[in-house]
Amino acid sequence: MAKFDLNDSGVVVIVGSGAGGGTLGNELAQKGIKVVILEAGPRIENQDFINDEWDSFGQLAWSDMRTTSGSWRVHKDFPNIPAWIVKAVGGSTVHWAGASLRFDEHEFKIKSAYGNIPGANLLDWPITLAEMEPYYAKAENKMGVTRTNGIPGLPGNNNFKVLEAGAKKLGYKEVHTGRMAINSEPRDGRGSCQQIGFCFQGCKSGAKWSTLYTEIPKGEATGNLEVRPGSMVIKIEHDQSGKVTGVVYADETGAMQRQKARVVAVAGNSIESPRLLLNSASSMFPDGLANSSGQVGRNYLRHMTGSVYATFEKSVHMYRGTTMAGIIRDEAKNDPKRGFVGGYEMETLSLGLPFMAAFLNPGAWGRSFTSAMEGYPRMAGMWLVGEDLPQETNRVTLDPNIKDKFGMPVASVHFDDHPNDVAMRDHAYKQGAAVYEAVGATVTYPTPPYPSTHNMGTNRMSEKPRDGVVNKFGQSHDIKNLFVSDGSQFTSGAACNPTLTIVSLAIRQADTIAGAMQRKEI
């Protein structure tokens, strides 16, 4: 395995090892480029994952201090846990559900498609679906997405069968077990799904794609990739010409190290990535790196989310089997006649008993709550996930008072729903309940959003430097050898789960970086 010197100024340093960073690292390593991935969390292999919600949360979740503000309910219920994401090698690809959907064409150009919406900060992506299609195809093949590349769909579990029966009664047409990066048959050296459940707690069988046991070991096998776990990057440094020269990070022992770099790619998820850029402010860049537009940290997207759980007369046992292998896509279209722009997906979801208690209706108590809990084995559940509109004031900033153990200001996340988000959620709650009522639900529960699993938009792509942070390749407008490689690049969030698009962008970005290095542009 490669081991690069701290003074090796020829390496590409990637901050983070998830969908963006882990993929980019492997892609570059395959092209013969030397890569150091600095990952803040530990390296935990599949066999050590825990089928227990709270224990797993303790093992994997990013629980470092963060603060929140705004009218979103997460601020009230979980003031220091704005996001449910992972601090470990593999990043949130350890925890993700596997849903792998392409954006629709209009979702790359929402300003053109939706027009001017008061309070929103809409912008078209500087890329089109046509430009992305070859990269989507590569990503689907790499990840082994079901219903692509001749890979069969996953079998439906009980929770899916309830969703499917209700959807058909309602007349929904596009209902299936999803496009999932979970093996329905052995592929790429990994076995097929054993219907364990606990997809969010790390896939113990390895059937679900995660950079932890796909991209990263493949990259390491080239001899060009070194992954350093327990390495928290606290600052990106630059020279007098404004080019970045490396990063300062706290290593596993807490000691400060300086890794030199030819290129730095930031992929720390949409809360940590802008935090790092802002914390890297210098006399030359007083507002933080890549922030001449003032857009770093702004336009934070978390998706319109919510869940509907429903209780039936007889058992469902929704927790058995693949958590999210089930989808209704009919509401994903843009149909403003419904009272909002953009669309949403309905995807199967289950929680175990401990998380159901924590998330069904945070803060609730008394008999209406316990009666709901007692229906647990007879419950079916779905997640509602739709496009939320970018707003400049939804924003990651540096907390003015609270610092981490290295003395760096922590991230503060502000979020308010846009009226369009609220209208969409109300519609989705109604349709979700109708799906279950169509097959005999005796009660339905419109469940509020959990801490954000989809974090996007805080370093967005823009054609013009003044509108965003990075260009169509994720390269910062201000600094040529500084890239952003995670979901924070998203100009808008689309209705669907973001990971496939993050991976596709990373594959594309690797071509860009390799080309620019070869041409000595960076």
Added chain:
Amino acid sequence: MREIDRRSKYDRRVFLKGAAVTAPAVAIATSTGLGITDAWADEAGTLTPATMKTLLKVARDIYPHDFLGDSYYITAVKPWDDKAAKDPAVKSLINDGVARLDQEANERHKMPYAQVAWENDRVALLQRIEESAFFQKIRGDLIASLYNNKEVWPRFGYEGSSAEHGGYIKRGFADIDWLPKA
């Protein structure tokens, strides 16, 4: 469909025996044939038995599950005694909270909280202190101390960890048999 055996596996005798290792008072209670109801509270070292019993009642009233015996709620609230021993702030939070609750109960019902007979009346008292740090702490802690107790899971029809059983691929992940034909 493969249903879950929801009978209590929280064997009363085993519970008492397990508790007896660190809890002689329970052992004495057992040997003398007394119920556990009072004995468990008497072993509290920092909080008074009356306070412990009030906490038990409060816990039952916050998350009432009539199919769960007191043992599950006792398991959930007992750690407060240890936490109070370690942290004077916790001790006064609990003592002050219980005192206020008893005061509310005395004003309205001429008796302490734990003796108010109807759940609805006790819930009305809890609603009066719902915003207090005491209530929020007790309630928030119960979410994990009650529902994250593995002994409780089968009572709710939840099977817990599955990987060591080979997942559900051969154990009923798709065995639902009552849905209308599509």
